[in-house]
Amino acid sequence: MKFTSTDTYVATDDLTVAVNAAVTLERPLLVKGEPGTGKTELARQVAQSLDLPMIEWHIKSTTRAQQGLYEYDAVSRLRDSQLGEERVHDVKNYIRKGKLWQAFEAENKVVLLIDEIDKADIEFPNDLLQELDKMEFHVYETDETIRAKVRPIVIITSNNEKELPDAFLRRCFFHYIRFPDMETMKKIVEVHHPGLKDALLTTALTQFYELRETAGLKKKPSTSEVLDWLKLLLAEDLTAEDLKRDGANALPKLHGALLKNEQDVHLFERLAFMARGQR
Known part of the structure; x- marks a missing residue:
């Protein structure tokens, strides 16, 4: 076994x-x-x-x-005794x-x-x-x-x-259970989304791990969330090129699947603002 x-x-x-x-x-x-x-x-x-x-x-x-x-249901047994129910004589009837x-x-x-x-x-x-x-x-x-x-x-x-x-x-x-590394994550994705184009997968996972490692993040996105995100990317028919970000927008496409609170969204908005200021 x-x-x-x-x-x-x-x-x-x-x-x-x-x-x-x-x-x-x-x-x-x-x-x-x-x-x-x-x-x-x-x-x-x-x-x-x-x-x-x-x-x-x-x-x-x-x-x-x-x-x-x-659990012993004493209340039901008391009620049944008041109603004269026959089952009240066997306590096993009230054991859940x-x-x-x-x-x-x-x-x-x-x-x-x-x-x-x-x-x-x-x-x-x-x-x-x-x-x-x-x-x-x-x-x-x-x-x-x-x-x-x-x-x-x-x-x-x-x-x-x-x-x-x-x-x-x-x-x-x-x-x-340690969080999967890139290679293990690719195997997990292949199980759930077989045949995903390598360029899209590599670009998406690179962004995902960069997002997870961002300092100050309150809730890091998990395996289940990256799988949901990839499902959305496929549904929208996005390509690796579509995922490219410029300094004006630090948030990934369809970020609502990855970031689950306003503090983390604001964090990336501040990062984008700082990046624009340094240009």
Whole structure:
């Protein structure tokens, strides 16, 4: 069971090694990297590459660890008891299974994605330590222990918005997805926009990397944004010549696909103004 790049996802050698190491060690794979570098998509591609079902748990700021295990609906049970419902006598009717429970009870191996764990409360990772380590948890309402029939492949993503606890990190295999270099990006683009003319691709990516490296940029454009930008360039039938900029305009064509806030747009407008003043 070895993960490799797929027809729709370019995995670097170090990322492939990290995924396969986590699978071999049966440890959760913690993947960090800036937004838009394909962390969530990685889990889907691992499932596709290994031909495994996938269970996705997308974390929000209000998500509690207990929700991943199960939730007991005491309110519904109270209401049903007042109405004389027969189902009220079996507490299992009011237990809602969480994503971890679903993964643990699967008859065959699955990929479990815990997406953007750093969005939750700081205690969230600690609250899942034992469950992810021992692959079991206790349901107090029914006095039963749920154990994983087959240990799932767990992939956890983080945008690095907050530090994760050391005790949690010790239980994971860690990988940081670096932003792709020019050659890797060309391979990624070829997957999404095959047959793109080399002159257009080189000019566009050169502008893209120059934009990313501009000092003072608040939000650097990501892989997903450059793919959107290239899609627009193709839709407008622009050529490498069309992309050329003069000193009067530092903003790239269709820059709204790359720059996502007014501060960064104003930064490039100031750069253009300064360039005109030096001519």
